[in-house]
Amino acid sequence: MSSSDLTISDRIQRKLDELTRAERQLAHSILENYPASGLGPLTALAKGANVSAPTVARMVQKLGYKGYPEFQAELREELKAKAKNPIAKHDAWAEGAPSGHMLNRFTDAVIENIRQTLGQIDPDQFDTACQMVAEPRSRVYIVGGRITHTLAEYLFLHMQVIRPEVVHIQSTSNGWPHYLLDVKEGDVFVIFDLRRYENNTLKLAEMAHKKGAKLILFTDQWRSPVDRLTDITFSGRIVVPSAWDSNVTSLLLIESMISTVQNLCWGDTKDRAEALEDMFDQTMLFRKFT
Amino acid sequence: MSSSDLTISDRIQRKLDELTRAERQLAHSILENYPASGLGPLTALAKGANVSAPTVARMVQKLGYKGYPEFQAELREELKAKAKNPIAKHDAWAEGAPSGHMLNRFTDAVIENIRQTLGQIDPDQFDTACQMVAEPRSRVYIVGGRITHTLAEYLFLHMQVIRPEVVHIQSTSNGWPHYLLDVKEGDVFVIFDLRRYENNTLKLAEMAHKKGAKLILFTDQWRSPVDRLTDITFSGRIVVPSAWDSNVTSLLLIESMISTVQNLCWGDTKDRAEALEDMFDQTMLFRKFT
DNA sequence: AGGGAGGTGAAAAAAATCTTTCAGAATTTT
DNA sequence: AAAATTCTGAAAGATTTTTTTCACCTCCCT
Numbered sequence A, B: 001m002s003s004s005d006l007t008i009s010d011r012i013q014r015k016l017d018e019l020t021r022a023e024r025q026l027a028h029s030i031l032e033n034y035p036a037s038g039l040g041p042l043t044a045l046a047k048g049a050n051v052s053a054p055t056v057a058r059m060v061q062k063l064g065y066k067g068y069p070e071f072q073a074e075l076r077e078e079l080k081a082k083a084k085n086p087i088a089k090h091d092a093w094a095e096g097a098p099s100g101h102m103l104n105r106f107t108d109a110v111i112e113n114i115r116q117t118l119g120q121i122d123p124d125q126f127d128t129a130c131q132m133v134a135e136p137r138s139r140v141y142i143v144g145g146r147i148t149h150t151l152a153e154y155l156f157l158h159m160q161v162i163r164p165e166v167v168h169i170q171s172t173s174n175g176w177p178h179y180l181l182d183v184k185e186g187d188v189f190v191i192f193d194l195r196r197y198e199n200n201t202l203k204l205a206e207m208a209h210k211k212g213a214k215l216i217l218f219t220d221q222w223r224s225p226v227d228r229l230t231d232i233t234f235s236g237r238i239v240v241p242s243a244w245d246s247n248v249t250s251l252l253l254i255e256s257m258i259s260t261v262q263n264l265c266w267g268d269t270k271d272r273a274e275a276l277e278d279m280f281d282q283t284m285l286f287r288k289f290t
Numbered sequence C: 001a002g003g004g005a006g007g008t009g010a011a012a013a014a015a016a017t018c019t020t021t022c023a024g025a026a027t028t029t030t
Numbered sequence D: 001a002a003a004a005t006t007c008t009g010a011a012a013g014a015t016t017t018t019t020t021t022c023a024c025c026t027c028c029c030t
Helices: A008-018 A021-032 A042-049 A053-062 A068-084 A102-120 A123-134 A149-162 A176-180 A199-210 A225-229 A248-264 A266-283 B008-018 B021-032 B042-049 B053-062 B068-084 B102-120 B123-134 B149-162 B176-180 B199-210 B225-229 B248-264 B270-284
Strands: A140-144 A166-170 A188-192 A214-220 A232-236 B140-144 B166-170 B188-192 B214-220 B232-236
Touching (some): A053 A068, A102 A248, A102 B102, A102 B248, A123 A188, A123 A214, A123 A248, A140 A199, A149 A166, B008 B021, B021 B053, B123 B188, B123 B232, B140 B199, B199 B225, B214 B248, B232 B248
Parallel strands (some): A140 A188, A214 A232
């Protein structure tokens, strides 16, 4: 809202006394299904209220707008603000920092990214992808690029514990063609390709596809060209106030997938985790958690 | 909704694959402030999405409407229907998934983690840490453990572009004692140690500390034993409905730090600046403007 | 009842919005 | 590497929407 913090609905009700008969009739019609009716064409609104078009134009001016379009624009603003509101109630995430502080701006962006991304994900596809990754008969190849190989490795490190036959390939390394020799039909590729999209990753995906492997892609909202080849694609939002893109939403999806796959593999995982734990204990890599 | 029970939002998402690049860009713009932006004039929508007016006209036709006005009319119908129905969903992140679905439970937990973590961070400490990492006279060592070395590498890959003299050490590798020979007073260590805390990381931190290096630690809410030695500690919440811990908050902090450090280092080395500019272009301009 | 002030809507004028066309650009296929 | 296909946006044309004008109507007051 530009000028005041009043909604248009409030404004109308406040001015109700100063309005003429036809205008009051119109006002009630607007409030009847607010704000939808006010967002349509002026003539439709007039007709719906059984008044003439000029009456609408005049009332809108009485309310303080220059014309009907301006009135509509404010209605849309109001709607926009309302849609964002339930989530964006936090004006500052890091208390004690000005709201313009990088931490707050960045967190705002990330939360919005998460909200948008999750809103567009098809839960069935997510479940299907998890089942594919959990399938014990398939080998799972995890592929990342220059930056994203860190995400790939993160997934790999967990999957390695959860199930056997997991391989991590880095598309930027020159050793990857080697791995493709072993790929058999039904194997699963989990591919990370966020902009800038990498040629090597695309080539690798194509070859895997040709071999009959199933492809799961993690990409951004603009979608890597690999998208054409995949069985399932997850596109996350990555925009943050930075010269770089954010991979937070990707990590969120990865971790959710890890958790879901682990539940699917539970029986196997238990044994494997225990075995691994023993190994680590013996090598004294970890301190015991007290 | 007149014909089917699908919302326009659903329809758009369903058709997303059949759309062209510009159209997809537009689609995302519509979903961004849904439904407000779709209720404005066609030209404004086109401008907001950085596409031309005809693209909008074509896409709505692809979606099955006779023209833009018809599309808007349906949007308004949808809005009207939603207003009548007092309690719409909106408590679920992934619409269409039951609120008990892993995606929703996980996202809830992550958002809560972010909220809690950011609430406890001291912005001044954050700024100080960023300045330390940006300091050109210090060498920066980035250290991670078995899982967390992926986070460390993520930070490293970005820092590497932003400033010289950055080193990535993996505490689980047996080569790390080598690196410590070169450490001089005033060098900076960024250490990742989330549970389960690793003995090697602690040892490495102790030796670095003894050499007069400054320590920045990323850990969890229970805090790694390294905490005693550090100048600055960031503790993130990591609890999620999973057998594993979440590193999303850590990544959020890392990315914020990257962005802040980059701002501080702006215009350091000429080559570096040019390289950055180049990358910036490639990152930001995903399509050409004419 | 007659005069006047303000209210109202039909119709025309003005403005904007939407659609179509077409040529150039980008992409894919051969 | 060249050809064909598809995509895209500028500009013009078509349509709709909004505003203005103006005559008529109603209601109130003397």
